[in-house]
Amino acid sequence: MKKLMGISFILLMTAGALAGCNTISGAGQDVEEGGQAVQDAAS
Template sequence: MKKLMAVLMVAGLVGGLAGCNTIAGAGKDVERGGEAVQDAAHDVQHRH
């Protein structure tokens, strides 16, 4: 399950980066991807 979530997050990040047209847009996409990873890590920590 963890591997699936990681693959989906990476795919979303790559898709977001591919869709942006500017450096500022890329920075926002990376930030959103980082926030998604943080949220997933937070959820995993609180399950145990």
């Protein structure tokens, strides 16, 4: 039973880490696009 709980915990932590990476990546792209829009408007 403890082994199953340990494996479940590891899988949940891995899924959370991957979701977090995708979220940060998406936020970085949004900031980059916003900066590009400001740069285009300024020129």
